[in-house]
Amino acid sequence: MFDNFTLEKILHLNPVFKDASVSSCIYVGKKTLQEKYNITYYKTCDIDNFLSSIFELKIIPIEYILKNQNLKILFIDEKEAILIDKIFLNSNLLGNLTYSWRGEEIGTKSTVIVNKNAKFRIIIGGNIERFYFKGEELFIEESNVKKELSNYQKDKIVIRQLGDNINANYDNNGFINVQAVYNIFSINETIENKFILILINSKLIDFIYRTLYKEKISFPRILLENIRELPIKEIPKEVQQPFIEKADKMLDLNKHLKEKKNKFLNRVKDNFEIEKVSKRLETFYEYDFKTFVAELKKQKIKLSLVQQDEWEEYFNTYKNEINQLQDEINTTDKEIDKMVYELYGLSEEEIRIVEGA
Incomplete structure (x- = not known):
């Protein structure tokens, strides 16, 4: 395309038709070729919004598109392009440092996945969150594992x-997993797995992924x-150690948070014989005791005043402990992001670009 004419403007519209799941683009250009020029890139919901001047706008130098191996036109401005170049400078690609593969070629509803009485634990995509596993335990027989x-x-x-975002956890239990899960381990003797885990769960790497690859x-x-x-970034093992310690802390905090939540919910299910926990009951620590009582009523469970007195104290104890753990997780997350920004040499202005993206 860039060999035949000069691209001047791009208008990127969200799905034009009601049932469409893909967006549309309008390109404006001229036959005269220029070596250096800027492309004006508009992004909006629809034509009406564009005509009402409701849109996002980026000015993109053509050289940033031409140096992209796939000639991919990214919705980034010059400052963002310079920042991305800086992040990649003196870095190695993850694929050069690790071995990676997709899990077993089976879906979550495969008959080889069972609830118990099989040799190996198997993880599905929905089990994985940042720094922890959630959901029920599933298993698979060794004879049904086809990959190494x-x-x-x-x-x-x-x-x-x-x-939308990268959600990665650390597995030191030898779990098998399905095709909706990717596996990675370091093949470079100087790069630790937990160091990689911290980087790919960071805000900076999330910015890179969303900017370059999210479609x-x-x-x-x-x-x-x-x-x-x-x-x-390839750095000596001793320099990786503070990152590894943060990884251990995040894994430990999330483990304790999960245990607290499960203990409370198991107590509720056992005492009131609840088979299916509602979303609000599952996230009880985000609400007050009044909401908890109301959720039980929806399940046709009515607490007496004496029961309410007993459960309110129990509820508030767990709520406070869980929220304290969550606050510590959030604080540690921010500390990790700060460490990663320093590792890649970002300025205050560049950090604002990452966090405002």
């Missing part, structure tokens, strides 16, 4: 395929080939 078992049994990073709006999906392109 020894790779699964290594300490590794696991990433959920579905979602689909309706069905967001993380692609393994894009994960392999993420920029990783």
